[in-house]
Amino acid sequence: MTFTTPLLAAVVAAVAIPTLLILYFLKLRRKPMEVSTTLLWKKAIMDIQANAPFQKLRRNILLILQLIALAVLIAALAQPRTDRTAALGERVVIMLDRSASMAATDGDPGRDGLTRLEAAQRRAIEQVEALREPGLFSRTGAGTADQAMVIAFDQSAEIIQPFTADKRALVDAIRSVRPTDAPTSIEEAYALARAQRPRLLLTEEQADLLEDDPSVAPRMPTLVYHLFSDGRIPDADILMSETDELTAPEFVYHAVGDPGSHNIGIVALRAERAFDDPARLSVFVGIENTRPTERRVDVELLVEGTPASVRAVTVPGADPPSPGVTFGAPGAGGVVFELREPRGVEVRVRLAGLTGQPDNVLESDDEGILIVPPARRSSLGLVTGGNLFLTEALRGLPLGRFETISPQEYESLREQGGLGRFDVIVLDRYLPRAAEGERVLDPGRYMSFGVVPPPPQGVEDLGESGSGAIIDWRRNHPVLRSLTLDGVVLGRARPARIPDDSGVISLAETAEGPAIIEISDGTVRALSVLFDPGQSSWPFQVSFVVYLASAVEYLTTGAGQAGGIGSRQITPGGVLADFVPQGADRVRVVPPQGPALDLEPGPDGRVVYGPIRHRGIYRLEWSGPPGEADIAEGSRYTRFYAANLLDGHESDTRAAEELGLSDRIVQARRDEGRGLMELWPWAVLLALGIMMLEWWVYNRRVTL
């Protein structure tokens, strides 16, 4: 029990109680009443006083009741509250995890179907109820009340309610948080919270004073973070880093969910068309199991909603806990479906027969969707004045179409707008014409050899130099992943400088600078070999052909290509960003939940929608010219995107019992303090009751 205004109550008690006693004893106001004789009364009084030892007490029962009522009223004046959570901060940051794993249905072990988020909301509301309110007699805004803010986060974070003492607003804010299918990252939430924390603003003089004597520092509200989560936060270790407060803020981790609840879910899903046979579609499914024992699960593959295949998969059990590791790594398994499907299809993968099973608390990871564009072989246009090595090497690739055109033909096609028939244009020692400072590359995919694309798209040409060798390259880049450039000797290197804040990355370097670059500015994606391969040993090495094949595949089917399988995959928590063909209007996106939203494409056709909160199929519609592989629906064109959870952290639903911050390890709090409860209304009610009793006694003394 704590009192908000004990001093006030003490002062009132010091005045009121003696006053009551003095009034009672010195001047008991008796109602005068004329009677025929006092003879019998006096005799009765004498008899009573002689006979009743407790008469005095009985006579004072009204005084006693009045004293009790007064004491209770004074206690109410002190505003008592139950002290159910010991130390509450004056500035409380409530961080509510709404990520995918919070949809697990083990929020309350005693109740089925209560999700972790609902349990977290319930406890967060209790926390809000526990906030100290401004005293009845204190000035508002005097800093006597606790304030709280509500931040909901998944991969991104938003402030649902800034700092306020208004409990109703806080509770409404907490209730308004809805679960998402996004993964968890607390970094943004922490940054938001830090940005809102109370700050001490000092003049220079004050700062000097403070330096001399730290004890004169004004009292700052204490900051307390309350995290309501299941603890599946991969980046929890950034919390409490960069703390510049004098004392580290308190951090309370309210764990929801059961550390022993298990789940099985799809954590990886990918489709690929064979480069040489695009009709052959491979669907890779990665599954994780958090149960210590192995599980057998049926994986269904549905193409356009029709079951195409079912495969039973045995997923091994999770590793046992080891010292220092609470939860062993989940058991991982997978399956690959091979099918022939040249059409553009929606592929759905589902873990069958898990609904309602106790060891599968999260359902959102039991299904994954892929939007697979139609199979198509790429077409390639080589702009060259004649290059045997390059022409022959490209001709050997499994392409749908391969044309060799001269620079003049290229320029005329460019003017006619006939370049759309090529997926990739290969520029051999030729740069399209452009005015000074203009972009030389039109929107599209390019490979270039022996030229240096100038800024703003490219790099600064530093002129030819002497011979050199490639000394380093990005071995993890999809294009360079499976080749080696060790033995490539350049007859004439072409040093260049990558301008700052450009979209250019260097893939391979000589001692003097970049040798192979990737240009990526949204509309243009290009792989540019700055030196002339004809002046090097490269065409004689296997890596040259491998580079060409990888580059064509990268630009046509991989992440770099619009309409590729990867580009139609979006992750909840991220954004849907894509290009619609220029001239498209009335663009709108239809999410799986909620209303459709009109989008205004940028000048280059770029549309952005997000953040994506839920998994499912998102549909982008527009009127106007279609892009490649877009589906016509009347006069409008549609492009589909699939959002899947596919996150091992979220699928691992074993709630963490401790959270490792940057500076400490915080144990989960589960025995929830139910918060402070205002007791003064009860005290007033009690006092009223006592006063009514006193009034009754006063009127009914004859029976007492």
Add this chain to the structure above:
Amino acid sequence: MLKSANPTRPTTIDELLDARLVARLSQLDLSSRKIFAGKLKGERRSKKRGESVEFADHRPYALGDDLRHIDWNIYGRLDRLFMKMFLEEEDLSLHIVIDASASGDTGEPNKFYYMQQVAMSMAYIGLVNLNRVAVTALGTRDTAVAPMGDQGIAGTIRDLRGRRRTQDIARFLCSLTPEGTTDFGRAAKRIAMTRRGKGIMLVLSDFFMKEGYETGLRLLSGRGYDVFALQILSPQEVEPEIAGDLRLVDIEDQDHAEVTISAPLLKKYKQNLSAYCEDLRTFCARREITALTIRTDTPIDTLILDYMRKRGLLR
């Protein structure tokens, strides 16, 4: 017990004596356990033989006897003079003593008004039966207002006889207001000294007298008067309906008692009251005084026609 908020102050006989009651009262007469000699030949049978129509005896004529009472028939037969002797019918003195002190001005119905009504009814019965009726009001008064006010007598009216004096009695009773204190002992002494003849004395009071009622009643009960003590209490005195912290002020002497009403106190009060009334009855019984305690919520006719007849005051 409480001072009456709006006590009835009668101004006419109609307010004292209900017309319907009058008819029934006319059939009543006073009765006494003793037969008293009166000054005038009234309608009362006296032990004294005298001149009524009822023959009692003969006696020899003596000089000076009234010749009208000689029995001439016996003279004709015996040639001797005999006097016819009759039972003489004498008047009876009815003396009503009404307590007009301030304590009467309490209760609901008002005690003093009740006493006035009883006194009027009794006086009326006395008058219509040709008894000698006197009314004395008790209560200390200023001598300028009442000549014997300092002796505890607020006023007196006496030697009234016959129906036509009813109005006089009524006027006298209406002129009384309950005030002052009681000095029952002195007043009784005065009454005892000044009363004439013998008869019935009806004392109407609450008998709440701090100096005691014993002396007064003892004085009144002597000299052959048949004394009736009618103790009149208000219902509020019998069953007090008060609560809280009170300062009870004696309406007569302003003496006060500070009380906090509680159940034991009320119980004690009631015990004391019944003991007080019992003491009064015991005291009266010893002196052949008929005592009767009556509440003012008892109808007058019930009191007169029932209680008083049962106790032999009326017949």
